[in-house]
Structure formats: structure tokens, C-alpha cells
Amino acid sequence: MMGKIHELSEILSNQIAAGEVIERPASVVKELVENAIDANSTQVDIVVEQAGLQMIQVIDNGDGIEPEDVPVAFKRHATSKIATRQDLFKIQSLGFRGEALASIASVSDLTIETATADSLGTFAHFKGGLLEEQKTNPIRPGTAITVRDLFFNTPARLKYVKTFQTELANIVDIVNRLAMSHPQIAFTLTNDGHLLLKTAGNNDLKQTIAGIYGVTMAKKLLAVSASDLDFKLTGYVSLPELTRATRNYLSILINGRFIKNYQLNKAIIKGYGSKLMVGRYPIAVLAIEMDPLLIDVNVHPTKQEVRLSKETALMTLIEGAIKERLATENLIPDAMQNL
Numbered sequence: 299m300m301g302k303i304h305e306l307s308e309i310l311s312n313q314i315a316a317g318e319v320i321e322r323p324a325s326v327v328k329e330l331v332e333n334a335i336d337a338n339s340t341q342v343d344i345v346v347e348q349a350g351l352q353m354i355q356v357i358d359n360g361d362g363i364e365p366e367d368v369p370v371a372f373k374r375h376a377t378s379k380i381a382t383r384q385d386l387f388k389i390q391s392l393g394f395r396g397e398a399l400a401s402i403a404s405v406s407d408l409t410i411e412t413a414t415a416d417s418l419g420t421f422a423h424f425k426g427g428l429l430e431e432q433k434t435n436p437i438r439p440g441t442a443i444t445v446r447d448l449f450f451n452t453p454a455r456l457k458y459v460k461t462f463q464t465e466l467a468n469i470v471d472i473v474n475r476l477a478m479s480h481p482q483i484a485f486t487l488t489n490d491g492h493l494l495l496k497t498a499g500n501n502d503l504k505q506t507i508a509g510i511y512g513v514t515m516a517k518k519l520l521a522v523s524a525s526d527l528d529f530k531l532t533g534y535v536s537l538p539e540l541t542r543a544t545r546n547y548l549s550i551l552i553n554g555r556f557i558k559n560y561q562l563n564k565a566i567i568k569g570y571g572s573k574l575m576v577g578r579y580p581i582a583v584l585a586i587e588m589d590p591l592l593i594d595v596n597v598h599p600t601k602q603e604v605r606l607s608k609e610t611a612l613m614t615l616i617e618g619a620i621k622e623r624l625a626t627e628n629l630i631p632d633a634m635q636n637l
């Protein structure tokens with residue numbers, strides 16, 4: 299007699315996984331750009347149409363994928379980034395779960411063009427997770443992935459997608475953070491032919507911020523830095539006069555990964571003491587380097603939530619660095635008066 303329990307088909311389990319990782323067009327952008335970053339790209343161009351609902355394309359000049367690896371890369375839990383349990387404790391790459399390509403392909407119409415420095419290059423087309431076609435395709439090293447018809451086969455998810463404006467705002471937000479976390483990479487973002495972001499890629503964080511928030515704002519930011527035995531912090535913060543009505547302009551980048559952490563945001567705000575008006579938040583971009591052993595990124599599928607083993611010490615460092623920097627800034631006008 300046949301039991302009632304059976305294994306899900308690969309495509310169905312990929313679609314279920316997609317439900318966790320791929321919430322909306324911005325999630326596709328995030329995963330594809332993270333892959334481009336992990337592939338050592340120096341230029342990443344993101345082209346979307348209709349806030350990604352029509353099309354999402356990410357073009358990079360990175361390592362590329364060998365032709366025989368292409369079908370493998372689109373399998374769930376297929377990754378080139380980790381191999382052993384030890385690797386999981388010291389993750390250097392943005393990806394490692396091997397879920398993104400399988401998930402995205404299972405809920406869209408996807409084409410990939412990719413070539414490594416010493417392979418001929420390949421083109422492949424997936425629809426709803428099925429490989430429809432693969433052929434030789436001579437191109438320069440790098441990868442271009444194009445996603446159309448997102449959620450065509452998951453109507454419930456499609457319904458959840460909001461207005462173009464909301465979806466575009468989410469895309470811009472995620473690309474902003476990815477670009478900030480990687481000042482050594484030149485990014486562009488275009489929606490319906492309009493250039494929304496362009497960073498220099500010259501490894502200068504302040505110039506990168508200028509490409510994102512504008513030159514005027516970048517010029518007003520103060521450089522901060524601090525370090526202790528575990529952490530090295532560098533970045534930029536605004537004077538207490540330059541604030542926003544949301545916490546959205548607080549960016550914490552740990553080892554090149556943008557993370558969301560309420561406690562660290564609180565430490566930034568505490569650094570301002572009583573200098574901020576109620577309901578106003580500063581602008582801050584803080585890049586923190588630490589031993590990967592001190593951070594667990596395997597907490598949530600999207601990896602934006604992380605666990606830090608020395609969170610309190612890091613909070614103290616952040617608060618102190620900002621407090622000190624703002625204090626010296628206040629000293630300058632007084633000192634000038636005495637001249």
C-alpha cells in the first residue's frame with residue numbers, strides 16, 4: 299500500500315523557498331546584485347522596467363559561470379561559496395545558502411548569459427524553474443541575468459506586490475545599501491530609462507554617498523572612526539542639524555554586508571545625546587570590520603538580520619565615536635572666537 303506522505307517535486311519546493319527569499323521585485327534585485335558582488339565584479343548595472351514588475355536585469359563583469367555549471371547553479375542548495383561546516387562559521391561572501399537562483403527561476407521567466415575568462419560563454423532560458431534551452435553564446439566574461447514575468451505562476455504573491463512607487467522605492471533602497479557597502483564597485487540603477495543612481499567605484503565611501511544621497515548632503519557629513527580589539531569602524535555622520543524624519547538614513551555595514559539592527563541604530567542615536575529634536579534622526583553610514591567568527595549571518599533567509607556576539611561592546615564603540623566627533627565639531631567655533 300502507498301503511504302500518504304511523499305517528497306515535494308524540486309520545482310514546488312523551490313517555489314516554497316521563493317516565498318521566503320523572494321518577497322517582491324526588490325528581493326530579486328538584492329539577490330542578483332549580491333551574486334554579482336560575490337563574483338568579484340567591478341561594474342554592476344541594474345536595469346528595471348516598471349519597478350521590476352516588467353523586467354529586472356543585472357549585468358556584471360565578474361567571474362562568470364562555466365557552461366556545465368549553469369544548470370547546477372539553478373538547483374536549490376547549489377553554491378560555490380561554502381563547502382564545509384567550518385565555512386559556515388566564517389562566511390566572507392554575501393551568499394552561501396544556494397537558494398536565490400533556484401527560487402527566482404521557479405517564479406519567473408529568466409534568461410542568463412554568462413562567460414568565464416576561459417570558457418566560450420553560454421545562454422540559458424528557464425521558465426517556472428524548467429530549463430527550456432541552453433546554447434553556446436560567445437560574450438565577454440561576466441554575467442547578465444534577465445527576469446521577466448515575476449510571480450506569473452504564484453498569483454497570491456503577485457497580489458501582494460504594491461504600487462510601482464512602493465516597489466521602486468524598495469529597489470532604490472536596497473541598491474543604495476549595496477552600493478554603500480561596496481564603494482570599490484561602480485553601480486548604476488536605471489528604471490524605465492531614467493538613471494536613478496550612479497556611483498564612482500573608486501573605493502571612496504564619501505564619493506559613493508555623494509552618488510547616492512547627492513553631493514550637497516555628502517559634503518555636510520563628518521568623518522568618524524574608532525576601533526578596539528574586535529572592531530574597526532569608519533564612516534560618516536551628519537551634524538545634529540541635518541536630520542530626517544525616518545531611521546531610513548541609518549546604514550550599518552558589517553564586513554561589506556548591509557544589516558538591520560535596532561540596537562546598533564539606537565547606539566548611533568545615543569551618540570547624539572540630547573542634540574536631536576524629537577522624531578528626527580541623523581544620517582549615518584557606518585562601515586564596521588570584524589572577525590567573521592563574531593557574526594552569525596545564518597539567522598534569516600534574507601541575511602539582513604544577524605547575531606553579533608559582542609553587540610554591547612560594538613554599541614559602546616559606535617556611541618562613543620559619534621559623541622566624540624560631535625564634541626570636537628562643537629569646539630571649533632569656540633576656538634575661533636578666541637583667535
Ligand code: ADP
Binds near residue numbers: 329377
Ligand atoms: P549563493 O549565492 O547562496 O551561492 P545562488 O543561488 O544565489 O546561491 O547562486 C548559486 C551559484 O551560482 C553561486 O554560488 C555562484 O557560484 C553562481 N553565480 C550566481 N550568480 C553569479 C554571477 N553573477 N556571477 C558568477 N557566478 C554566479
Ligand code: MG
Binds near residue numbers: 333393394396398399
Ligand atoms: Mg546568491
